[in-house]
Amino acid sequence: MSDLVIARSLFGTTMGFHIIHATIGVGLPLMILAAELLYQKTKDIEWVVMAKRWTKAFAVLLGVGIPTGTIAGMQLSLLWPGFMEVIGRVMALPFQIEIYAFFVEALFMSIYVYAAERIKPWMRIASLVLVALGGLASAVLITNVHAFQGTPAGFEIVNGEIVNVNPWEAFFNPSFFVTATHVAVSAYVVGAFVVAMVAAYKMLRAEHGSRIYRFHQKALTLSLVIGGIFSLLTAVNGHESAQMLHKYQPEKLAGAEGLFETQSYAPLAIGGVTDRESQSVKYGIEIPWALSFLAGNRFDTVVKGLNEWPESEWPPLFIHTLFNGMVFIGTFLILVAAVGIFWKRFLKKDKYPKWLLWLYVASGPLAILGIEFGWIFACTGRQPWNIYRMLSTAESVTTQTNLGPIFISFIIVYIILAAAAIFVLLHFFKKNPVHKDLDRATGGNGQLFSSNT
Amino acid sequence: MVDAYIAITILWGFVFIYAVMATMDFGAGFWSMIYINRKNTSGTTIANRYLSPTWEVTNTFIVALVVAVYSLFPKGAYTLGTVLLIPGSIILILLTLRSAFLVFSNIADEYRKPLTFVSGICGFLIPGLLMSVLPITHGHYIDTIDGRQTLNLARLFTSPNEYAFFGFAISSTLFLSSLLLADYSKVSHEHHAYRIYRRDALILGPVSMVMALAIMVTLKKEVGWLYSGMMDNVSLLYLSLALFLVGGLALFLPSKKDGRSVIGMPRLAVIAITAQYLVASYVYGRGHLPYLVYPDVTIHSAFTDPNSFRAVFATYIVGFAILFPGFAYFWSLFMHDKKYLRKNNASD
Ligand code: HDD
Ligand code: HEM
Ligand code: HEM
Numbered sequence: 128m129s130d131l132v133i134a135r136s137l138f139g140t141t142m143g144f145h146i147i148h149a150t151i152g153v154g155l156p157l158m159i160l161a162a163e164l165l166y167q168k169t170k171d172i173e174w175v176v177m178a179k180r181w182t183k184a185f186a187v188l189l190g191v192g193i194p195t196g197t198i199a200g201m202q203l204s205l206l207w208p209g210f211m212e213v214i215g216r217v218m219a220l221p222f223q224i225e226i227y228a229f230f231v232e233a234l235f236m237s238i239y240v241y242a243a244e245r246i247k248p249w250m251r252i253a254s255l256v257l258v259a260l261g262g263l264a265s266a267v268l269i270t271n272v273h274a275f276q277g278t279p280a281g282f283e284i285v286n287g288e289i290v291n292v293n294p295w296e297a298f299f300n301p302s303f304f305v306t307a308t309h310v311a312v313s314a315y316v317v318g319a320f321v322v323a324m325v326a327a328y329k330m331l332r333a334e335h336g337s338r339i340y341r342f343h344q345k346a347l348t349l350s351l352v353i354g355g356i357f358s359l360l361t362a363v364n365g366h367e368s369a370q371m372l373h374k375y376q377p378e379k380l381a382g383a384e385g386l387f388e389t390q391s392y393a394p395l396a397i398g399g400v401t402d403r404e405s406q407s408v409k410y411g412i413e414i415p416w417a418l419s420f421l422a423g424n425r426f427d428t429v430v431k432g433l434n435e436w437p438e439s440e441w442p443p444l445f446i447h448t449l450f451n452g453m454v455f456i457g458t459f460l461i462l463v464a465a466v467g468i469f470w471k472r473f474l475k476k477d478k479y480p481k482w483l484l485w486l487y488v489a490s491g492p493l494a495i496l497g498i499e500f501g502w503i504f505a506c507t508g509r510q511p512w513n514i515y516r517m518l519s520t521a522e523s524v525t526t527q528t529n530l531g532p533i534f535i536s537f538i539i540v541y542i543i544l545a546a547a548a549i550f551v552l553l554h555f556f557k558k559n560p561v562h563k564d565l566d567r568a569t570g571g572n573g574q575l576f577s578s579n580t
Numbered sequence: 581m582v583d584a585y586i587a588i589t590i591l592w593g594f595v596f597i598y599a600v601m602a603t604m605d606f607g608a609g610f611w612s613m614i615y616i617n618r619k620n621t622s623g624t625t626i627a628n629r630y631l632s633p634t635w636e637v638t639n640t641f642i643v644a645l646v647v648a649v650y651s652l653f654p655k656g657a658y659t660l661g662t663v664l665l666i667p668g669s670i671i672l673i674l675l676t677l678r679s680a681f682l683v684f685s686n687i688a689d690e691y692r693k694p695l696t697f698v699s700g701i702c703g704f705l706i707p708g709l710l711m712s713v714l715p716i717t718h719g720h721y722i723d724t725i726d727g728r729q730t731l732n733l734a735r736l737f738t739s740p741n742e743y744a745f746f747g748f749a750i751s752s753t754l755f756l757s758s759l760l761l762a763d764y765s766k767v768s769h770e771h772h773a774y775r776i777y778r779r780d781a782l783i784l785g786p787v788s789m790v791m792a793l794a795i796m797v798t799l800k801k802e803v804g805w806l807y808s809g810m811m812d813n814v815s816l817l818y819l820s821l822a823l824f825l826v827g828g829l830a831l832f833l834p835s836k837k838d839g840r841s842v843i844g845m846p847r848l849a850v851i852a853i854t855a856q857y858l859v860a861s862y863v864y865g866r867g868h869l870p871y872l873v874y875p876d877v878t879i880h881s882a883f884t885d886p887n888s889f890r891a892v893f894a895t896y897i898v899g900f901a902i903l904f905p906g907f908a909y910f911w912s913l914f915m916h917d918k919k920y921l922r923k924n925n926a927s928d
Contacts, residue, residue, distance in 0.1 A: 187683065190679060194676035196643075197672065197675065197679075198676060201646055204650055207661075208661035211658070213654075214650065215650040215651050215652075215888075216654050216885045217885070219647070219651030219891075219892050220888075222651060223647060223895050225647075227903060229643065231906065233636040234906045234907065234910045236636065237910065237914070242913045242914070289885065294891040295891065527730065540676060544680055547684055548680070551688045554691075555687050
């Protein structure tokens with residue numbers, strides 16, 4: 128592998144690993160907050176127990192999310208110094224403001240966890256709201272840098288010099304709002320379905336009607352409602368993201384859809400693989416006219432095909448599959464959430480069939496896969512550009528060579544971290560089963576949050 | 581070009597704040613490892629009680645520092661990013677293992693020992709490596725071949741100057757953290773822990789001083805421009821020495837705590853030593869100017885676009901104005917709340 132390819136793989140691996148913890152770190156606080164608020168409303172102690180258990184899981188994930196984020200932040204400078212020089216001059220604001228978001232999250236997370244028992248209930252909720260807002264703001268701001276890479280604004284390059292810098296114009300670049308919204312709502316999807324996964328799994332193991340079963344059923348219902356709402360929003364907003372691509376990065380959309388010839392009444396290809404030789408999508412299903420409609424809300428919208436550009440500027444063709452995977456998962460999640468809510472609210476059945484519970488178990492990993500597909504699609508689909516039509520990836524990479532050993536070391540570290548995190552989570556929850564926490568909470572000494580063992 | 585000086589002052593401020601916080605953080609991790617087997621001391625408990633809520637905040641400062649480098653001095657970030665690839669990656673790996681295992685050890689109690697061990701060892705090496713960034717910026721270990729800059733690791737790790745910095749980082753980390761923990765244990769009424777940390781501080785103070793002198797001696801030999809820059813402010817160096825002596829003296833002054841008389845005023849010692857570091861690092865930073873990385877990158881050539889600087893500067897002011905109450909509340913909950921500090925250790 129060339130050093131450029133290693134640098135790309137290394138950074139992609141770091142991001143792919145960070146994103147798992149970071150996204151759950153954005154999504155889970157919303158679930159915790161919902162549980163705390165439901166407690167204030169119903170005074171049902173089970174909601175507090177839920178909040179406490181999710182907080183513990185959150186703390187473990189933070190233990191991986193924060194250091195891997197730190198790696199990500201520094202690897203940007205270590206691997207892509209050319210990119211960071213431009214970012215430093217033009218687009219430093221989001222990174223800068225993100226620092227404050229990190230501080231808010233870190234300060235109030237410590238307060239929520241380590242001082243939970245010493246502060247008033249309203250202060251606990253206020254801390255939690257700030258944790259959730261801090262996490263959301265980190266996601267939105269870092270996504271803004273990604274948006275800038277796709278739709279750069281606020282500067283010009285004249286004779287190799289960066290001039291006419293307007294940092295706020297760069298900050299509010301054209302795709303900021305769409306992209307940031309997509310990332311935010313999809314993070315809530317992930318938070319909800321990860322909870323659904325655990326709850327459904329526990330329901331499969333517990334006796335129907337038992338206290339434990341009902342406890343997990345409550346968690347499942349909450350996560351289906353939140354997850355359902357946000358997956359719907361994700362899909363609606365994803366449609367806008369696609370229209371944004373149509374307008375600003377047409378070759379990425381063409382790659383995503385495997386479209387070679389520019390045309391109106393363009394068909395939408397679902398599934399299949401894009402084939403370079405025959406310039407078509409093989410083994411896929413074609414829906415006539417649909418792509419034109421998606422791109423511009425009219426069937427006669429002209430959608431540009433890959434042949435408009437020289438082949439050296441094409442994104443890799445496999446992004447078609449990544450895009451399909453993301454959309455498939457989005458559709459699947461909307462459906463399973465709808466079925467579950469329908470089952471409970473309208474058929475008034477309080478026992479879910481086994482197959483449905485297994486689908487919920489699958490929904491957690493699928494949601495995470497959804498964001499992985501989405502991100503790899505978004506970053507890889509930008510190739511060969513690092514900043515669209517301004518800076519190529521090859522120009523921005525470090526001049527150092529022999530990156531192989533570094534790549535291997537980081538992979539080993541990620542494997543160790545993943546294994547240790549899973550081990551610690553399993554160990555902790557095995558030693559502190561729900562019934563123990565319930566007893567502790569009803570026991571009345573009130574030391575629920577600091578009960579570490 | 582006043583802006584560039586404001587910018588370098590901000591950066592230096594971040595370095596200083598991070599240095600003090602990281603010292604506490606890594607030092608506390610180290611001490612909690614050292615005293616973990618001693619049943620009758622609460623040394624480990626005290627260290628952990630400080631560490632648990634603060635490591636996240638400390639970590640954010642190093643991120644803030646890196647962001648400050650590339651948003652204020654993008655060209656400096658380019659050079660540093662290029663030459664620091666290997667040491668930077670090693671630091672990142674250690675930092676990651678240490679943060680993660682610190683969190684894990686608080687959640688899985690039975691495995692606390694091996695996990696604390698990992699975080700203790702990493703916490704001991706990281707300050708040394710972080711401090712090595714300073715000699716690298718002195719420029720003598722960077723080779724430029726065909727316009728490509730690379731770090732000459734062999735030359736770096738055979739230089740006495742590098743080892744002086746490395747040793748100073750470790751000894752002063754342990755020194756400052758034992759002082760702070762002494763103060764923290766005194767407030768917490770942990771007399772036994774107080775005695776231990778006071779003793780550690782008394783041993784490590786002179787060691788750090790020797791290391792600091794070793795830095796000066798090796799600088800004089802190897803990095804003339806920096807040495808003479810620092811000597812321009814030699815009176816401040818004497819002030820720093822005086823503050824060190826005040827700090828040492830404070831550990832012997834008698835004081836009263838709840839009617840009992842205790843030897844030493846650790847709070848005064850902490851303040852004096854922090855002031856000493858502030859003065860000494862000012863002299864170092866002053867001598868380093870105008871270079872960020874000697875000899876090619878100066879604060880003027882590396883400075884960001886003026887429009888960007890103004891925008892970033894505005895967010896510093898707004899950001900810290902908003903965050904300040906948060907920091908104050910945090911401080912009052914964890915550093916000042918007597919109930920928290922003296923809490924019964926049954927639940928730890
Ligand atoms: C649970 C995760 C998830 C789900 C179900 C979806 N997405 Fe998504 N999508 C993401 C998670 C995501 C993401 C990981 O958050 C991305 C990567 C970059 C970004 O801005 O968001 C993304 C990017 C992304 C982009 C590219 C933006 C760019 O390149 O800048 C488009 C066009 C869509 N999405 C469209 C959709 C559509 C039409 C969906 C239909 C249901 C959909 N997404 C579901
Ligand atoms: C869109 C993808 C991303 C999301 C949603 C996200 C979100 C988060 C969140 C919520 C945290 C707090 C810790 C946690 O809860 O796990 C975090 C930490 C962090 N992230 Fe990310 N992040 C993303 C991508 C990135 C990228 C690309 C970088 C590098 C430039 C980065 C740098 C960091 C850093 C430095 C931290 C640690 C902050 C600290 O020390 O407190 N993140 N991220
Ligand atoms: C968090 C989820 C993310 C994932 C999984 C991800 C994944 C990837 C992958 C796989 C690559 C390599 C692309 C290739 O070479 O084919 C890459 C490159 C890159 N990404 Fe992302 N990315 C994420 C978020 C971000 C964000 C938020 C930013 C903005 C700061 C960003 C900035 C970059 C940069 C600068 C590169 C290297 C240059 C390039 O290849 O264009 N990434 N990312």
